[in-house]
Amino acid sequence: MPDNQFNPRVADQRVGYFSQRVTDLSTYDNYPQRDLINKWRLIKKDPEAELSEPVNPIVFWVEKSTPEEIKPMVVKGIEAWNFAFERAGFKNAVVAKIQPDDADWDAGDIQYNVVRWSSSPRPAFSGYGPSIGNPRTGELIAADIVQEFNAIKRGYDYRKIWGWTPESDPLEQWIVSLTMHEVGHTIGLRHNFSASYLHGPREVHDISVTGNTTISSIMDYDPINIAPEGMEQGKFFPTEPGEYDRWAIEFGYSPELSDEYRAELLALSVQDPYIYGPDGDAMSSPGRNIDPRAKRYDMSNDVVVYTDDRFNTLDKKIAELPEIYNDEGETKNDFTRTFYSLVGEKGRFMDAVSRQVGGVYVTKLVNGQDDVNAYEPVPYEKQKxxxxxxxxxxxxxxVWDFDPTIVKNLQREKRATGYGGGGNEDPQLHEFVLRMQTRVLAALLHPAVMTRLVDSSEYGNTYLPDEVLSDLFNGMFVAGETPDTYKRNLQSFYVDALISVFDDKSEYDDIAKAAVFASLQEINKFTKTNSRKPDVKNHYLYLNWKVDSFFEDY
Known part of the structure; x- marks a missing residue:
């Protein structure tokens, strides 16, 4: 491949580009990495103009098999990136074309960058955006986008559940947003899961504040944004690149990037619109990573308030499901699927809330940025x-007191040719709820989190394991309360989780073990002194036996 007129650009950890690994073995630097970002070759037609069309724009073809209603949405999602490229001095840098019905070329031809649609039986994602780059320079030479048909179906579900108008259509906004995200990958950008940490939990619904985007980067995984009762609906999904995206494109695609210009751009990375949280930093599973801003499917810079609002919205919508899914002659399948989806959202949002406890904000710094610290604990008030x-x-x-008229109709449709069955086919809500609760507890009690609570006390954290365990105990075991069956399941699991801290292969340190030991003593006393109606009394006798057995054996 010719390298003339292509200027490779050295990557930086503060802005997210896919890159080609380059290690300089001739330098005396202790950090010899000189990775080159992946980007397309864009050359201005008029090098002197502040804003110029490129000699060769980046062209994406919309596959002819794309549903007719969806084609203009895909085109809009592709060409929305021109807003970002203007920051780098290019207009009409990205062009969308629709493959003619009588085209004599196949969508698999590598000479064409094509947005294709697939209908997989069990798709793992809604879309994919692979590309091919020159390993010596980082120049991108080909790309394809595959979007799953289930994404379109999801958009129609959004319409049915949340309503729509031509001016405020969750289907259109979702397809535009999804297309933008996948195009973002093919022009070089990595995920940025910190992008939702931009607006306040109420501001994010105000279009006069957000404009056409609710987050700083389209490269996040964002949930559908639903305004709480009493507020006007804002954007369901972003439909143009955010401020981070424009900044990243300016960094990657500006024709000339002097050392001074580069330093000025990257210095912005400590400000909220430009913070970057890639896959490797995301708090995806319990104990993984430390910055709660880098989280999939969260929203706003105060996830606690946003989640509290969302729970109210979800409860109201769940109660409305019998009216939404009442078409005569239809089975209960869609009704059931939507119920579990909405209840499951509670678990997903509470996962994000749980990451605040023991969380540490991480800022990637260079010398000279003395007004910011590399590590800052999440404030005590936010953790509490x-x-x-x-x-x-x-x-x-x-809190899991479901309407019996809904529960008794949670029935999945059976395939006519199926041979399944034999187990309990009625709703297994206790298991479903406990799975969500245990994910949250796994995050709160993870040994890495317990260790981090203590380590971060060296630089400002004051929410320590003893108080965390005390707060959990007070929420879990309430004097005078008659726990329902969901709470009993939870209490039993919690006792087992605390006891497991002392397993032979446990990774907990002694400070965490001491806090857990004290909490088990509190549970032991509580379950001995509280008498209830027979079934609850038996429950506490059982828990007391578990704790007593632990103390006897330990």
Missing amino acids: AAMDLITSRFLANG
């Missing part, structure tokens, strides 16, 4: 607010 929401709206007695 997160714990309060978890115990009051997710672990508390009575």
Whole structure:
């Protein structure tokens, strides 16, 4: 491949590009990496113009098999990137074309960058955006986007559940957003899961504040944004690149990037619109990573308030499901699927809330940025607010009190040719709820989190394991309360989880073990002194036996 007129650009950890690994073995630097970002070759037609069309734009073809209603949405999602490329001095840098019905070329031809549609039986994702780059320079030479048909079906579900108008259509906004995201990958950009940490939990619904985007980067995984009752609906999904995206494109695609210009751009990375949280930094599973801003499917810079609002919205919508899914002659399948989806959203949002406890904000710094620290613990008040929401709206007695008229109709459609069966086919809500609760507890009690609570006390954290365990105990075991069956399941699991801290292969340090030991003593006393109606009394006798057995054996 010719390298003339292509200027490779050295990557930087503060802005997210896919890159080609380059290690300089001739340098005396202790960090010899000189990775080159992946980007397309864009050359201005008029090099002197502040804004110029490129000699060869980046062209994406929309496959002819794309549903007619969806084609203009895909085109809009592709060409939305021109807003970002203007920051780098290019207009009409990205062009969308629709493959003619009588085209004599196949969508698999590598000479064409094509947005294709697939209908997989069990798709793992809604879309994919692979590309091919020159390993010596980082120049991108080909790309394809595959989007799954289930994404379109999801958009129609959004319409049915949340309503729509031609001016405010969740289907259109979702397809535009999804297309933008996948195109973002093919022009070089990596995920940025910190992008939702931009607007406040109420501002994010105000279009006069957000404009056409609710997040700083389209490269996040964002949930559908639903305004709480009493507020006007804002954007369901972003439909143009955010400020981070424009900044990243300016960094990657500006024709000339002097050392001074580069340093000025990258210095912005410490500000909220430009923070970057890639896959490797995301708090995806319990104990993984430390910055709660880097999280999939969260929203706003105060996830506690946003989640509290969302729970109210979800409860109201769940109650409306019998009216939404009442078409005569239809089975209960869509009704059931949507019920589990909406209830499951509670678990997903509470996962994000749980990451506040023991969380540490991470800022990638260089010398000279003395007004910012590399590590800052999540403020005590935010951690406490997160714990309060978890115990009051997710672990508390009575919060899973479902309407029996809904539960008794949660029936999945059976395939006519199927041979399944033999087990309980009625709703297994206790298991479903406990799975969500245990994910949250796994995050709160993870040995890495317990260790981090203590280590971060060296630089400002004051929410320590003893208080965390005390707050969980007070939320889990309430004097005078008659726990329902969901709470009993939860209490039993919690006791087992605490006892497991002392397993032979445990990774907990002694500070965490001491806090857990004290909490088990509290549970031991509580379960001995509280008498209830027979079934509850038996429950506490069982828990007391578990704890007593632990103390006898330990």
